[in-house]
Amino acid sequence: MGYPEKVLAAGEHVVIHRRPHWKRLLGPILILLVVTAIAAFGAGYVNTTDWDETAVNIVMIVIGVVWLIIVVWLVLWPFLNWWTTHFVITDRRVMFRHGLLTRSGIDIPLARINSVEFRHGVLDRVLRTGTLIIESASHDPLEFQDIPQVEQVHSLLYHEVFDTLGSEESPS
Missing domain, CATH: 1.10.287 (Helix Hairpins)
Known part of the structure; x- marks a missing residue:
């Protein structure tokens, strides 16, 4: 099941949608x-x-x-x-939503992202999960823990950021 279309802007497309890793369960x-x-x-x-x-x-x-x-x-x-926590990357922004009775979330436009890092220990490497760290122009770095396939998400987000900026540094 994809992320609800009602929260997306016109013409916006989901690139990746993840829930926290099953190790939380x-x-x-x-x-x-x-x-x-x-x-x-x-x-x-x-x-x-x-x-x-x-x-x-x-x-x-x-x-x-x-x-x-x-x-x-x-x-x-x-x-x-766990079921109501979503980490979503679209072609325009990164969205994080969580909560059951009281929902909260954050949206980070791709153009505002300065750097993307990931971190994972030995157990996280075995389970193919980790922490994704996003530094945006206006906030302290945000850490999103237990992101499945964190290296793949890191790489994909890196490419999306540079594709959005149209940078000459954009990897081909």
């Missing part, structure tokens, strides 16, 4: 597995007790509610935040 997935295992163990233990049926039902409901609260807070919420 590893923690929530691990939490889901651990919390589910603990809840299942707790429910299994409660079923083996000789407690009154009403007490067993109440404890099972408590286990279910605690499991649900933890899953919504530490699994579903981070997933929805």
Whole structure:
């Protein structure tokens, strides 16, 4: 699915659209597995007790509610935040949008970009992700973390900036 056309200007085209790298979801997935295992163990233990049926039902409901609260807070919420975060490069600007209930974002016209860098450590290199750093004419450098295929995005953005400027330095 492409980035919504309604936010683009007339004649503007999306060059690349990325969400943060899937590694951001590893923690929530691990939490889901651990919390589910603990809840299942707790429910299994409660079923083996000789407690009154009403007490067993109440404890099972408590286990279910605690499991649900933890899953919504530490699994579903981070997933929805990941899903609603967009890093988009068009032929005119770089857009970054994030947030579920409260949305925020920034647009950087390509003509205002002074430099583009990327940074990634060993694990990021293995996962083919990293941090993209964009320095614009009017702001401190902006860091966009966990950009998938950061080297490819860096190169593409570099080419787009120079193509937009019509610079003689533009790589062919």
